[in-house]
């Protein structure tokens with residue numbers, strides 16, 4: 084094509100001029116190269132209006148069928164993105180790899196306005212057809228791009244601005260392009276960031292969908308990033324082989340391509356096996372557990388699950404804890420429930436005689452759907468025990484839905500529990516929300532820290548329990564529900580009833596049976612617990628020296644199992660593969676070490692001295708703290724206990740940063756893992 088400036092079309096003149104000179108004044112190289120392709124390769128003329136290219140309805144249907152799983156994964160995310168943009172003059176568009184629009188979200192008004200340009204399902208926006216544009220140029224460059232108004236090749240599109248990002252399939256190939264086309268050219272950088280996040284969500288969903296028979300594994304070097312968009316995600320086969328990975332997984336593991344990672348197994352990547360991570364994830368209630376990078380001193384936090392497709396085969400995940408230490412291979416009794424599946428073992432330990440009896444009682448009462456109330460100090464394992472009850476109950480095939488009434492603002496508990504209809508109140512999600520009670524239908528509803536339930540909601544909850552039906556906010560509809568109720572509290576509910584802070588009728592309704600879980604210091608299976616949690620945190624090769632074990636056994640554990648887990652986590656990290664000794668337990672080591680001969684006898688004495696909920700501040704004198712520091716230590720321990728050893732919450736309460744608090748804790752010899 085000859086590059087002839089034409090009269091009256093300044094945009095076309097500019098395009099020809101840039102192509103001839105080979106650079107763009109504003110420096111957008113991707114656009115310059117695209118213009119050049121349009122002129123030289125596709126022989127397009129920027130000033131000549133074109134009929135939009137559109138494929139037939141039948142051809143569109145064929146393409147939609149071919150990309151059904153991508154469209155399904157993208158549909159919800161595209162709607163959410165559209166809502167986030169809050170721009171009525173915009174459309175969120177998904178094209179296939181030929182630039183054919185297969186799905187679009189916009190207002191009917193904007194859709195009608197842009198329809199004549201071919202911006203609708205079936206429209207073809209490849210560069211060869213539509214010149215430089217977000218979708219087509221993103222495909223051609225395999226790169227995110229914003230094409231603002233006059234950067235479009237054809238004059239007819241210079242009213243629009245589009246930003247587009249590629250979407251990759253689990254093999255690393257581009258499978259689609261996600262685009263936002265708008266009248267506004269403002270905030271393109273912001274739109275590109277949102278598009279990138281949405282594309283990642285679609286890619287993660289696609290991995291789940293295409294590899295539903297594989298074990299999903301989530302990891303990150305920081306525990307708080309696991310289960311977020313930044314996490315590395317793997318789909319792992321039964322034999323531990325990596326079948327798929329997302330982009331963040333590649334990045335974190337320092338790999339260049341999907342091909343590179345797909346030739347690896349879990350034990351090539353981490354110093355552990357798939358089975359080990361699965362077991363530890365299960366026993367930590369799917370909170371991230373430590374996994375070290377193979378052949379490198381890099382620590383990750385990871386969670387792995389059984390394949391989603393196994394959900395339909397509950398026996399595989401189902402397990403029953405009996406009087407034995409429930410460790411790998413010790414779960415033969417699970418067979419009594421009909422399955423001795425290879426995936427069944429958990430390291431949850433319920434060997435203590437009271438817990439064995441409680442579990443047996445619970446199993447009998449839940450057979451008749453009697454509500455169970457669990458009482459016990461903070462961190463004593465109430466949620467873990469509730470899960471064990473669920474797994475033995477007739478509702479085991481349904482979901483276990485946990486709601487922590489203390490961690491939700493009062494105003495949110497109601498909508499969280501009961502759900503709401505679209506637009507039920509200001510700030511409600513447009514699509515409405517299915518409440519936790521409905522989610523628990525057919526399964527178990529676990530109401531943790533029930534004492535924190537506001538009084539007016541107590542009345543609503545009572546009604547649900549009586550009527551066995553729920554009415555979401557903003558609706559008149561009622562839905563019948565059938566679930567096993569387990570609630571828990573570390574506070575003494577009868578005292579709250581006496582003080583008028585908890586409804587008596589609800590208390591009796593919740594406490595069909597009331598079970599007291601012993602604090603860790605009183606548990607007879609403490610040694611097994613220490614070993615099990617240590618294996619969980621440090622891997623099965625982690626060893627405990629004799630003196631360290633004596634210290635752990637003698638400690639009063641005011642924060643119970645949660646505190647034990649923190650201490651063992653940091654000890655395993657400090658020991659770094661060597662045997663754990665006294666020096667890896669700095670806060671415990673400050674206490675006088677009981678001699679081997681006296682250790683067993685010292686245990687109940689220490690426990691008694693500590694009393695219910697007592698702190699280990701009695702350790703302070705041995706650490707050589709001055710009286711002010713000793714006081715500070717005592718106050719911090721109390722606060723940690725109050726906030727269930729959640730460092731972020733304590734930092735918030737004290738109005739200091741987490742780092743400042745960690746430094747303080749370290750100085751005062753309060754051992755807590757920075758992971759939490």
Ligand SMILES: Nc1ncnc2c1ncn2[C@@H]1O[C@H](COP(=O)(O)OP(=O)(O)OP(=O)(O)O)[C@@H](O)[C@H]1O
Nearest residue numbers: 366367431432461462463464465466467644645727
């Ligand atoms: N039987 C067990 N075996 C191994 N680990 C356990 C067991 N019970 C609890 N844990 C661990 O102890 C920690 C606290 O458990 P959980 O959340 O169940 O306590 P809780 O009593 O519900 O706490 P809170 O009172 O703060 O709600 C978790 O990290 C959990 O993995």
